[in-house]
Amino acid sequence: MDLAPKHAQSETDTAHSSNVEQRLKFFMQDVTGRALVMMESATSGQQGIAMDLVQEAFISLHRSYADKSTEEWYPLFYTILNNKLQDWRRKEARRASPFSFFRKVSLDDDEEDAIIDVVDDSTPNPLAFLDQAVTVEEIREAIAQLPTRQQQAFMLRAWEGFDTQTTAQIMNCSEGSVKTHYHRAIQGLRKTLSHLNPYLRGSSDEE
Template identity: 80%
Template sequence: MDLAPKQSKPADSSVLKSTAESRLKNFMHEVTGRALVMMESATHNQQGIAMDLVQEAFISLHKSYADKSTEEWYPLFYTILNNKLQDWRRKEARRAQPFSFFRKVSLDDDEFEVQDVVDESTPNPFEFLSQAVTADEIQDAIAQLPVRQQQAFTLRAWEGFDTQTTAQIMNCTEGSVKTHYHRAIQGLRAALSHLNPNLGGSSK
């Protein structure tokens, strides 16, 4: 009788691959809609570009992080997506400015932070802006915000990331996230106040 301890068989690589692909399919089903809304707003409604950015982010996620848990995928995916968006924006800025490849292209004002901004909560955007405002009206108002304000608001209010995680995804300081988020809330309330007077023009 063989008394030697039995060695557990390593999981078959094809099974692991199939499991990862199944998880990715479910993950894509869950986040694609919101990610596309974010990218369409950030690219001024260029739906083809938005779809390409989202698809490229999914491919990179699966290629580099297939072994990570689904929960870990959320910040990783949005970090990859943010990087691809910023690369696209830099290319567009250089295309619009001849010889700009000789100098650094500045896209945002992350270095400017409003001091003493309260770290506001992450409300459900529909509760925050009242049932009197439709999803399309919210989306249109978000699209009018500067890109970094769009990102800060959607990552916090829609995806529910905290300030620290949002800062990591956006590759900026927590102070910048607070500033962008604070201004986004002010901008949305001002843009939608004609639809619901109770919103007012301030987040205070």
């Protein structure tokens, strides 16, 4: 029996596995910080929960999508992370209300009453609407005060740079909802940060 082909295949598999592990390592280094900020805001500062959600998302990504390119990993990872977050929120909602299993648990408590027709730039800058006197840490604290869906829309659009369509896929909602959540997030941030920057006062209605 000729074992050469199998040996060659084994070496190829090992090299491929090593390449995947290396790509995943760099990918994790790139997104972990931002993902943790997003999850800490979404879980009201529960760092342990946030870390668990991010770690579980990485594990699921590696298990199910190791063959995808690094560029494909970004939206896939945040889609998985969003699903992990929604699962956690459902469990928390049911734990807080023991009889909630008799009714549908609504996680979009900040869902818009009506979709606003707003312009949504394709490559927003998280600092573009703020004076440089406002620090990133102050913005992060203000983001934590936003409703969860607004947090997600802002972080995915402004911090991660996803377009509206990709953000809608990650959040499992319509593009109109993303635009509305993002628009309201910016308004909320301007209002929260206006005391730090007088130039922001009265600007929240200009969107």
